[in-house]
Amino acid sequence: MLSYFLRRLILVLPVAFGVSVICFLLVQIAPGDPLTAIMPVDATAEEQAAMRAAYGLDKPLPVQYGIWIANLAQGDMGRSIATGRPVAGEVFGAVQNSLLLAISAAVIAFPIGIFLGFLAGYFRDTLLDRAVTAISIAGVSVPNYWLGIVLVIIFSVSLGWLPSMGAGPGGSQDWGWDWLHIRHLILPAVTLAVVPIGIVARTVRALSGDILTMDFVQALYAKGMSRFDVLAHVARNAAATALSVMGLQLGYLLGGSILIETVFNWPGSGFLLSNAIFQRDLPLLQGTILVLALFFVAMNLIVDVAQAAIDPRIKRN
Amino acid sequence: MALVETSEAAGPASAQSGYWSGVARRLVRDPVTMICLGIIVALILSAVFAPWLGLADPYKGSMIARLKPLGTEGHLLGTDEQGRDMLARLIYGGRLTLFIGLMPVVLAFFVGSVLGIVAGYAGGITNTVIMRTVDVFFAFPSVLLAIAISGALGAGIVNSLVSLTIVFIPPITRVAEAVTSGVRALDYIDAARASGANALTVIRVHVIGNVLSPIFVYATSLTSVCMILAAGLSFLGIGVRPPEPEWGLMLNTLRSAIYVNPWLSALPGLMIFVTSLCLNLLSDGVRSAMNVRD
Numbered sequence: 272m273l274s275y276f277l278r279r280l281i282l283v284l285p286v287a288f289g290v291s292v293i294c295f296l297l298v299q300i301a302p303g304d305p306l307t308a309i310m311p312v313d314a315t316a317e318e319q320a321a322m323r324a325a326y327g328l329d330k331p332l333p334v335q336y337g338i339w340i341a342n343l344a345q346g347d348m349g350r351s352i353a354t355g356r357p358v359a360g361e362v363f364g365a366v367q368n369s370l371l372l373a374i375s376a377a378v379i380a381f382p383i384g385i386f387l388g389f390l391a392g393y394f395r396d397t398l399l400d401r402a403v404t405a406i407s408i409a410g411v412s413v414p415n416y417w418l419g420i421v422l423v424i425i426f427s428v429s430l431g432w433l434p435s436m437g438a439g440p441g442g443s444q445d446w447g448w449d450w451l452h453i454r455h456l457i458l459p460a461v462t463l464a465v466v467p468i469g470i471v472a473r474t475v476r477a478l479s480g481d482i483l484t485m486d487f488v489q490a491l492y493a494k495g496m497s498r499f500d501v502l503a504h505v506a507r508n509a510a511a512t513a514l515s516v517m518g519l520q521l522g523y524l525l526g527g528s529i530l531i532e533t534v535f536n537w538p539g540s541g542f543l544l545s546n547a548i549f550q551r552d553l554p555l556l557q558g559t560i561l562v563l564a565l566f567f568v569a570m571n572l573i574v575d576v577a578q579a580a581i582d583p584r585i586k587r588n
Numbered sequence: 589m590a591l592v593e594t595s596e597a598a599g600p601a602s603a604q605s606g607y608w609s610g611v612a613r614r615l616v617r618d619p620v621t622m623i624c625l626g627i628i629v630a631l632i633l634s635a636v637f638a639p640w641l642g643l644a645d646p647y648k649g650s651m652i653a654r655l656k657p658l659g660t661e662g663h664l665l666g667t668d669e670q671g672r673d674m675l676a677r678l679i680y681g682g683r684l685t686l687f688i689g690l691m692p693v694v695l696a697f698f699v700g701s702v703l704g705i706v707a708g709y710a711g712g713i714t715n716t717v718i719m720r721t722v723d724v725f726f727a728f729p730s731v732l733l734a735i736a737i738s739g740a741l742g743a744g745i746v747n748s749l750v751s752l753t754i755v756f757i758p759p760i761t762r763v764a765e766a767v768t769s770g771v772r773a774l775d776y777i778d779a780a781r782a783s784g785a786n787a788l789t790v791i792r793v794h795v796i797g798n799v800l801s802p803i804f805v806y807a808t809s810l811t812s813v814c815m816i817l818a819a820g821l822s823f824l825g826i827g828v829r830p831p832e833p834e835w836g837l838m839l840n841t842l843r844s845a846i847y848v849n850p851w852l853s854a855l856p857g858l859m860i861f862v863t864s865l866c867l868n869l870l871s872d873g874v875r876s877a878m879n880v881r882d
Contacts, residue, residue, distance in 0.1 A: 286723055286724055287727075289720075289721070289723070289724030289727070290724060290727045292724075297737070298740065300740050300741060301740040301741065302741065408865070408872070409865065411812075411868065412816075412861065412864045412867075413861055413864075414816045414857060414861055414864065416820060416823055417856075417858070417860060418857075420846065420853070420854060420857060421854050421857070424846055424850040424853075424854060428846055428847055522729060526728070526729030526731060526732035527729050527730075527731035529732070529735055529824070530731070530820050533824060534843075544735065544739065545824060548735075548739035548824075556736070556740065560732065563732055564727050564728050564732065567728065567729055568727045
């Protein structure tokens with residue numbers, strides 16, 4: 272198991288390197304001078320050159336990349352151009368809030384998706400199966416930022432049950448596990464859960480449907496095993512694939528929550544990202560994307576290893 | 589699911605009615621797919637011919653007629669936050685929304701197919717270079733990658749097209765490479781090579797015809813996501829710029845009106861939803877009509 276983990280880890284390194292190159296290049300493809308945002312219009316050429324040198328922008332690209340990586344290794348992701356504060360601190364605070372949102376959405380989505388998918392797979396080609404298929408197609412087709420607005424219209428504007436924005440009373444950014452905070456979490460988490468419900472349901476439906484037609488299921492019934500015990504065998508066979516889909520979905524939830532965070536003014540990484548974009552704060556943009564992408568890479572690694580732990584057949588390939 | 593049965597009932601295709609006419613016949617017999625196709629065609633036609641439909645000017649607002657509700661005299665679907673006719677803006681909005689929502693998949697289909705076929709056919713170092721580069725892009729969730737590139741490049745139609753095309757090239761390349769490697773291993777390719785045909789000829793004559801349809805089916809399954817992402821970029825303010833009518837942008841600007849006229853503000857999003865739902869169902873229909881299993 273350990274050797275499998277190490278082998279996978281070695282494969283991840285080039286990908287992580289590539290991710291860092293892309294994040295570094297993001298700043299280079301941006302039009303205009305990154306300093307124009309903060310320099311006064313009447314700055315002299317010497318002042319501009321001094322600023323350029325201070326940010327290391329006067330060196331050749333590979334050198335800039337090397338410096339950037341070396342700083343990164345020490346946890347220094349540079350400073351935000353807009354606020355002057357270290358990027359690392361801003362990003363990690365925001366990622367915590369995004370993670371809270373993503374995990375809440377996963378806690379809602381995965382059990383519902385598994386349940387629906389299993390029902391549809393077990394009762395294949397019945398009305399129930401069609402209903403679940405319709406739900407999952409609608410789930411993957413809905414623009415969730417629009418769904419968020421519709422939920423706000425229903426539950427905040429019309430019914431007045433839940434708040435429409437923020438992560439706590441009075442725009443507070445500090446999370447607490449009490450009703451005042453949790454009620455802010457409900458709408459964004461439910462909105463974010465809809466797409467993974469559709470995807471998980473679709474996957475589990477296909478998996479359980481296929482496994483139920485396999486010979487070993489017939490054999491288990493034939494030797495007199497109860498329906499419930501047979502289902503346990505089916506679940507075990509489906510677990511590895513279902514788990515990998517869910518792990519990827521958790522990564523998508525974290526990386527893809529930016530639109531939902533914008534709709535609900537949720538103070539997470541997506542919100543930080545849109546601020547960075549509009550203030551042309553490129554170091555902040557770069558840092559946020561890098562952290563989210565590396566999280567996604569780590570998530571993939573964990574999923575692969577967990578999959579191999581559950582299903583020994585995978586390790587051998 | 590019903591489609592598979594009809595295909596069996598249809599029996600073996602005769603020499604005249606080839607594979608594609610069989611696919612077309614199966615598609616025509618599938619009501620859901622035909623309805624979705626009808627809706628998509630209607631949306632595209634109304635967008636293309638919008639100036640000749642006798643609609644109000646989608647850019648001309650009126651300060652005294654702002655946020656009129658649905659069913660207002662002269663404004664069937666009401667007016668937006670600047671008093672512009674919603675029906676006109678929704679129909680005109682289809683132009684940019686559908687263009688930016690579909691074009692990236694078309695572009696990525698060409699680029700990704702070329703990359704994937706080259707990687708799959710050439711193998712070796714070429715394959716490694718192309719596919720390892722593609723792997724890196726898979727490390728980004730698609731939404732994040734689109735927003736990252738668009739955010740860095742700034743708002744604009746061309747920038748949106750570029751960023752979304754980059755997002756969809758890697759998945760298409762991966763599928764194209766997988767299918768091509770499969771075909772590459774078959775005996776008739778060896779036979780063609782042994783007969784002295786060069787790589788380009790073998791690809792043109794023997795490979796392309798066998799790999800394009802699975803790549804195409806896969807690409808159609810990406811159109812719905814691309815629509816949602818494209819409108820999402822405009823919704824975030826890093827896609828189409830105002831005052832152009834575009835569904836995502838309209839959804840964004842109308843958010844300020846959710847307390848005044850809530851259902852009006854949900855209309856542009858409904859258009860995105862209907863389009864992406866139809867694209868998904870259409871893609872599923874085409875897939876089962878072509879008997880491609882995922």
